[in-house]
Amino acid sequence: MAAAAAVVARSSSLSKLRPILRSFASSAASDDNRILTIETFVPFTGHLIDPPSRAVDTTPAEILSFFRDMARMRRMEIAADSLYKSKLIRGFCHLYDGQEAVAVGMEAAITKRDAIITSYRDHCTFLSRGGTLLEAFAELMGRRDGCSRGKGGSMHFYKKDASFYGGHGIVGAQVPLGCGLAFAQKYSKDASVTFALYGDGAANQGQLFEALNMSALLDLPVILVCENNHYGMGTAEWRAAKSPSYYKRGDFVPGLKVDGMDALAVKQACKFVKEYALANGPIILEMDTYRYHGHSMSDPGSTYRTRDEISGIRQERDSIERIRRVILSHELASISELKDIEKEVRKEVEEAVSQAKKCSMPDQSVLFKDVFVKGYGAETFGSDRKALSAALP
Amino acid sequence: MLGIARRKVGLGVFSATILEQALQRALTAGSVLPKKYSTTAKEQMTVREALNTALDEEMSADPKVFLMGEEVGEYQGAYKISKGLLEKYGPDRVLDTPITEAGFAGIGVGAAYYGLRPVVEFMTFNFSMQAIDHLINSAAKSNYMSAGQISVPIVFRGPNGAAAGVGAQHSQCFAAWYAHVPGLKVLTPYSAEDARGLLKAAIRDPDPVVFLENELLYGESFPVSAEVFDSSFCLPIGKAKIEREGKHVTITAYSKMVGYALQAAEILSKEGISAEVINLRSIRPLDRDAINASVRKTNRLVTVEEGFPQHGVGAEICMSVIEESFEYLDAPVERIAGADVPMPYAANLERMAVPQVDDIVRAAKRACYRSVPMAAAA
Numbered sequence: 001m002a003a004a005a006a007v008v009a010r011s012s013s014l015s016k017l018r019p020i021l022r023s024f025a026s027s028a029a030s031d032d033n034r035i036l037t038i039e040t041f042v043p044f045t046g047h048l049i050d051p052p053s054r055a056v057d058t059t060p061a062e063i064l065s066f067f068r069d070m071a072r073m074r075r076m077e078i079a080a081d082s083l084y085k086s087k088l089i090r091g092f093c094h095l096y097d098g099q100e101a102v103a104v105g106m107e108a109a110i111t112k113r114d115a116i117i118t119s120y121r122d123h124c125t126f127l128s129r130g131g132t133l134l135e136a137f138a139e140l141m142g143r144r145d146g147c148s149r150g151k152g153g154s155m156h157f158y159k160k161d162a163s164f165y166g167g168h169g170i171v172g173a174q175v176p177l178g179c180g181l182a183f184a185q186k187y188s189k190d191a192s193v194t195f196a197l198y199g200d201g202a203a204n205q206g207q208l209f210e211a212l213n214m215s216a217l218l219d220l221p222v223i224l225v226c227e228n229n230h231y232g233m234g235t236a237e238w239r240a241a242k243s244p245s246y247y248k249r250g251d252f253v254p255g256l257k258v259d260g261m262d263a264l265a266v267k268q269a270c271k272f273v274k275e276y277a278l279a280n281g282p283i284i285l286e287m288d289t290y291r292y293h294g295h296s297m298s299d300p301g302s303t304y305r306t307r308d309e310i311s312g313i314r315q316e317r318d319s320i321e322r323i324r325r326v327i328l329s330h331e332l333a334s335i336s337e338l339k340d341i342e343k344e345v346r347k348e349v350e351e352a353v354s355q356a357k358k359c360s361m362p363d364q365s366v367l368f369k370d371v372f373v374k375g376y377g378a379e380t381f382g383s384d385r386k387a388l389s390a391a392l393p
Numbered sequence: 394m395l396g397i398a399r400r401k402v403g404l405g406v407f408s409a410t411i412l413e414q415a416l417q418r419a420l421t422a423g424s425v426l427p428k429k430y431s432t433t434a435k436e437q438m439t440v441r442e443a444l445n446t447a448l449d450e451e452m453s454a455d456p457k458v459f460l461m462g463e464e465v466g467e468y469q470g471a472y473k474i475s476k477g478l479l480e481k482y483g484p485d486r487v488l489d490t491p492i493t494e495a496g497f498a499g500i501g502v503g504a505a506y507y508g509l510r511p512v513v514e515f516m517t518f519n520f521s522m523q524a525i526d527h528l529i530n531s532a533a534k535s536n537y538m539s540a541g542q543i544s545v546p547i548v549f550r551g552p553n554g555a556a557a558g559v560g561a562q563h564s565q566c567f568a569a570w571y572a573h574v575p576g577l578k579v580l581t582p583y584s585a586e587d588a589r590g591l592l593k594a595a596i597r598d599p600d601p602v603v604f605l606e607n608e609l610l611y612g613e614s615f616p617v618s619a620e621v622f623d624s625s626f627c628l629p630i631g632k633a634k635i636e637r638e639g640k641h642v643t644i645t646a647y648s649k650m651v652g653y654a655l656q657a658a659e660i661l662s663k664e665g666i667s668a669e670v671i672n673l674r675s676i677r678p679l680d681r682d683a684i685n686a687s688v689r690k691t692n693r694l695v696t697v698e699e700g701f702p703q704h705g706v707g708a709e710i711c712m713s714v715i716e717e718s719f720e721y722l723d724a725p726v727e728r729i730a731g732a733d734v735p736m737p738y739a740a741n742l743e744r745m746a747v748p749q750v751d752d753i754v755r756a757a758k759r760a761c762y763r764s765v766p767m768a769a770a771a
Contacts (some may be wrong), residue, residue, distance in 0.1 A: 156562075233463065366742070
């Protein structure tokens, strides 16, 4: 089987020779479900476990969907950058561009009954779980049609009907919560798993080890996924962790190190660990990935890493470019068709942004809504308790 | 005064303290004031500069003082409060920690047990909840439990309360929480003078101090008198400051709300109401004497705070006044606080969740006219 690191030159010269065949192939490619087996860019590394094979079964339809979905996520994050700079997004805004392959590859391996929980860098995970661009942008701008009705903001996107449990602002907190989700899944005999995502910064949090220990004792179907983008805010991993081999940090819990910029590798790993976790209990995935933006929009991201490093990753490991090369080398679509997809996605994002801008702010009455599920009519107050008070329903 | 003379000589020396550099900037900024400063001379200082210079001077004066926290070193501080300190004092005294509050707060308290004087920074006090066991059980109570053997000369500092649009998990005010605990001192600076004097006092204090700053105040510039620049400048812990004298109503506030209270006082003065604004500066110990003396003069009280209302700072102040000055009250005590909801993100909802100047004005008027309030149902 041809290696995934394909030669673009070969495909483009072939495409000149066989224009008819090419257009026939690509128009059907997005519906094409024949199995293609493609190798991951690098092999997996296992800790206390034999890693899965590098040969990933996929289909042209899936690969094209990876391209489209990652392109959409990339565009969304870039649009969010502009909106933040024009002050339409306030507070904190943590962007995921660079890390799209993790969200997209994971989704391809699991169902909507499997749960995902992550940190504040949650926009793309929300999208991969079925959230819409409009809900995302409206939430970022604090409008009533946002996924959290404008009350959560960037760090607090949720989609419970797709088993996406947020969106968490306190570093590391989502991991014990994820183990709790897995506890409930096992308790309810749901045959589903939870993926609890965290970064290399959070990997040193004590609560992870506490929750992991309990998960191992109870054989919970939880997968701890360290999205190692190598910097915890401004601190490089080697300055924060005595051992930055995050996939080994589970000690007695097995782990797998994955090239997180390779959507197919991510898919293979997630498929593998889901099976493992259902049968045996917790396992750790370390995704070797990278964020192009700084930690948040208030961090330029260039005081603690070089511009060469950032552009180097973009040139050599960018997840979207890799999928583009795979598509072209397997002649699943032409260069111009891929550009068309990118144009479509760009337009989608622009339309969602302009629609979101027209959404209204939340109604004042929702200030007191959802404090409790059941408030027993208890009195609640605004900042001047004699000017504004209400009964909690 | 002498301190300033000494420093003027030192300005030619190569390694000027950060304060000396700030003073140099202030001097060359074209001040029309005579070089020989009187205490009425007014220079400007931001809260950030105040905190930075206070840290620098205290670290310079006492080698046992060290700083620990996330991004305090190489990043120059998440909010640039510790800018230049790593370069000056080295990695043994300015430590970048991993994102592990429980761990590094505990380590800080342990170092304090041994006799060092740590300054532990929380990037915001919301994250202190990960470490709160160490603040309360390991720091606050140790001197008592050990009958004075184990004192804990530690300072926990960082931004507290709401910023702008940072949502529910990043906006809580912890003044009432920490002030609840005997064994902790809780300080809430407002101005640059407060920040400098209180941080110096906190670092020199032998007990655990929770030092609650405010992110939105860091960039604000305040006029400061010459003595504030002196390296021995210090403010007493447990003493409030009358920011504005008045006759008709007392308004207590701390941190950012002091600015709002002063704005409210200005508006009220145009309507013939003279408000006395008390900058609490210290939540524990609380300056009950100052508050009660003021209420005995004005007979009316409005308490202002950013935090949640129930069991808040205002509740304690009200009780203190009822206990000590009940007969002096001519109106019920009014309370302005944050709304009783997790902080919403949307700008319009956030505005409703944080006290505004209007709220303070309205409450002061109620206290003065004893008008029947219109309680609006939401």
